[in-house]
Amino acid sequence: MKKRLFFLIITVMMVCTTAVVCSTATELPTLNWVLQTVETSLTDPRVEECVKFADRVAQRTDGKFKIRVVLAKELGIDRGEFPQAVGSGTIEMAWLNTSVTGGISSLSYTGLFNLPYLTVDQDTCLTAAEAINDMVFEDMKALGYQPLPPNSFFVFTPQDLLSKNPIPNLADLNDIKVRVWRDLDAKLIQSLGGSPVYMPVTEVYIAMQRGVVDAVNTGPNGMVMASLWEVGKYYYAVGLEPSGSWIVANNKKWNDLPPEYKKIIEEENVAMIKAMYDKYLTSTREQQDILVKNGVIINQPSQEEIKAWRDAGKPIWDEWAQQDPRNRKALDAAIKALGF
Template identity: 25%
Template sequence: MKKWIKTMTVVMGTTLLLSACNTSNTAKNQESNASGSSDGYEKTTIRLAYNLPQDHHISKGIEQFAKDVTEKSNGAVNVQVYPAGQLLSDKDMNQSILTGGVEMGVNSATLWASTVPAMGIFDVPYVFTNYEKAGEAINGEFGDKLRVAMEEKGAKVLLFADYGFAQFANNKRPLKSPEDFKGLKIRSIGDIPSEMIKAYGASPVFMGGGEVYMALQRNTVDGATSGTTAMLQRKYDEVAKYLTINNYSYLEFLLAVNLDFWNRLPEKTQALLTEEAKETEEWIRQQAQAEDERTAKQLEEKGMEVYVVPEEDISVWKEAAKPAWDAFHKTGGDLGKELLKMVDKE
């Protein structure tokens, strides 16, 4: 009898202990749910918009960034991606980021130049002529100065996304020197490149990327400048015979976040976003060179006649593009001039 009572006492004690533990765990879970945290992350939703095609290497990197942040936070930091202009056009993107209409967005440095004039340096011809130098500059003092300038306007740069180098395609003749541009009508991608096109003796024409194919087909323009990734995606090989590889402009896109929103995020969430952005930036930079090489080769295989400007001739192209440098001196402000000195010295 005593043995039975003793056994029951132990069982009841164990049951009460387990019950107390369960009650404690339930209370903790309820407290966690009430505060909206998971694995130490406070619950938040981040809308991320971009305009590039979903199969572009930048898009793939951004999609993976969003997926990794969401998964590593166990769903607490939910990054919702709106690709290919579904939420915002590239023209509306920057203002929406600055006003908090959207938390994050990817847009070109060319378009950010209207907010931070010095950002137009990526359009200045032959500032960067290889991937390594561009990466070193962006990861160093050069990039830091641009990040500070963006924050002063209300946006934090999470990463620089390398699009790759801009080239020239046309359907008239091989462009083996600046003189070969004379008399041509060339679709431009910005004010600074337009100054270079004019300096080469051609006429710049502004139009959206989606309009170029038809314009080349109808001879509205004789040629266009873009990256070879876009040329392949938009089938330039069907309407342009000649491709000149001269790496005149290193095109950059920025993943930017509204600064006020960023400052309200917990440090743990900021650390996660920063870490994943760094890894994504490195991956995109590696892909930029690989994609440039792959797509240029494919365009050649599809019938385009490709001319690669010899490295020793680049100085001639750069000297002929001096009016574009002069234009940036006027529009890039003091920071623009400082950045030009930094890269020119290198």
């Protein structure tokens, strides 16, 4: 009798447990989110990883949680409007580039990723991002959004130089006309004796042909996309700051997610960021290989030249730090973490 009662209790417990699990599963909401990117092509390596991330989330939720990855201007929202759009909940998730967050008053210190020769590659960018992570998380939450946990910062490809002619000494640019697209890079080029010229990368090909500029500062991806190997054969891996981006989610939308969905997002976000890290390395090499196959010569700066560029950058760092006490705090944290 006792044995029969025992099995009866176990059976009832199993039925109840199964009912609870099934009930929980059926009660999970059906959601459709948007993840806004800044890129214009689904073949961009980072966009590809976002699409894979969204696919994995959908698979693990039996199609109940769908995330649509959208390209620049697809929704008619400019990248400068992303913070307001995600903060208000107009979109659920977005890339927030450091070039954009640096223009937000309470996040001005994220402009440290635009400081020339403070960060020069993926690892130094990630080190600097970790150094200011607590500041960023707190201040972004106050604006209505937050980085995906545990970390959602990724880095764009390095910004190097492609020149029509050999550059004998990178420490003395000797009035070489260099296409730039960022103000602080222009200051750096000028302090090294060069002449910065602001220009969209789409205009560089003809400008180099005509001698309007002698060299271009952009990433290897941009050089390949614009076929710049046809007008410049000398590549200098100077490693100007690559900049980066956080993937953020609207606070309320995130807080309203069931714990099951949050767990899936966190786990798949880790996989996505790791894949982006790996693709940074492979994509850069692949693009440089294409340039080499088309006759471009890759040159590595000497230690003396690197020191000259960093020394030229330091006064620019200090000038920027003086603009806001938070800038100084972030810069000091980054310098300490980077070991300068």
